[in-house]
Amino acid sequence: MSDIKQLKKAVILAAGYGTRFLPATKAQPKEMLPLVDKPIVQYLVEEAVAAGLKEIILVTGKNKRAIEDHFDRAPELEAFLESRGKSDMARMVREISSLAFFAYVRQKEQKGTADAVLAARPLIGDEAFAVMSGDDIIETKPSALEQMIKVYEKYHAPVTCLMRVPPENTHRYGVIEGQEVEPGIWKIKRAVEKPAPGTAPSNLATITKFILTRDFVPYLERVAPVQGELYIPPAMDTYIKEGGEFYGCEVKGEWYDCGNKLGYMKGAVHFALQHPEIGPEFRQYLRDLKV
Numbered sequence: 186m187s188d189i190k191q192l193k194k195a196v197i198l199a200a201g202y203g204t205r206f207l208p209a210t211k212a213q214p215k216e217m218l219p220l221v222d223k224p225i226v227q228y229l230v231e232e233a234v235a236a237g238l239k240e241i242i243l244v245t246g247k248n249k250r251a252i253e254d255h256f257d258r259a260p261e262l263e264a265f266l267e268s269r270g271k272s273d274m275a276r277m278v279r280e281i282s283s284l285a286f287f288a289y290v291r292q293k294e295q296k297g298t299a300d301a302v303l304a305a306r307p308l309i310g311d312e313a314f315a316v317m318s319g320d321d322i323i324e325t326k327p328s329a330l331e332q333m334i335k336v337y338e339k340y341h342a343p344v345t346c347l348m349r350v351p352p353e354n355t356h357r358y359g360v361i362e363g364q365e366v367e368p369g370i371w372k373i374k375r376a377v378e379k380p381a382p383g384t385a386p387s388n389l390a391t392i393t394k395f396i397l398t399r400d401f402v403p404y405l406e407r408v409a410p411v412q413g414e415l416y417i418p419p420a421m422d423t424y425i426k427e428g429g430e431f432y433g434c435e436v437k438g439e440w441y442d443c444g445n446k447l448g449y450m451k452g453a454v455h456f457a458l459q460h461p462e463i464g465p466e467f468r469q470y471l472r473d474l475k476v
Contacts, residue, residue: 325438
């Protein structure tokens with residue numbers, strides 16, 4: 186059990202190569218792919234900030250400089266927009282850099298989510314912190330992170346985000362076995378990373394959204410590789426076996442796995458339909474499609 190303190194930091198994992206989106210990601214980070222007119226990573230930052238986390242640590246890798254540039258000031262662009270009478274756009278661009286305090290650390294090798302979190306350890310200190318993936322967008326209110334924070338504040342223990350997946354797809358995820366202690370809240374008994382087909386203990390998958398505590402972090406150093414990468418669920422399993430409590434928050438909402446083409450395109454359609462500028466016209470376009 187961890188001492189409860191107000192969460193301030195979110196670690197966003199954005200170091201992957203994005204090979205599923207080649208050639209688009211040959212020279213730009215997949216986290217900068219836009220959902221209409223906003224990059225995926227900005228949705229995550231805005232979710233963290235709305236949940237009260239104002240210190241954002243981005244774990245990046247080679248060729249990810251565009252992420253840093255996006256959250257930095259752009260005085261020349263702002264001046265250009267102002268000179269063209271586009272003050273609203275200039276203000277929007279300026280406000281991106283003011284969303285939060287940003288810090289960056291590089292993951293030297295692409296060795297998985299557990300290794301990426303450990304890369305950020307010097308900037309985390311001894312505080313509890315949130316972890317978010319540059320792939321997962323969940324559209325729900327209150328946000329997935331806000332729901333998870335409530336669980337953390339109640340149980341004073343690490344929390345993961347859970348989503349139900351088709352049983353035939355469980356081999357792609359970390360999957361938990363647990364006891365539902367209240368509606369949608371699970372006390373996890375064990376966690377399995379990428380179980381062999383037909384062996385998953387449930388269809389509750391852990392999404393890369395966590396709230397982790399200082400007593401849990403050392404378990405990430407003990408993780409054995411799965412298919413060559415170091416994942417968080419095996420550390421969860423060891424932590425639980427050695428007496429720690431770990432909870433899962435089953436989130437109800439639309440989950441867009443933007444780490445694959447189909448999930449990304451579903452997300453793009455969803456956010457286009459919600460967009461105040463193009464939403465109505467785009468909706469009519471979809472109605473008129475002959476497919």
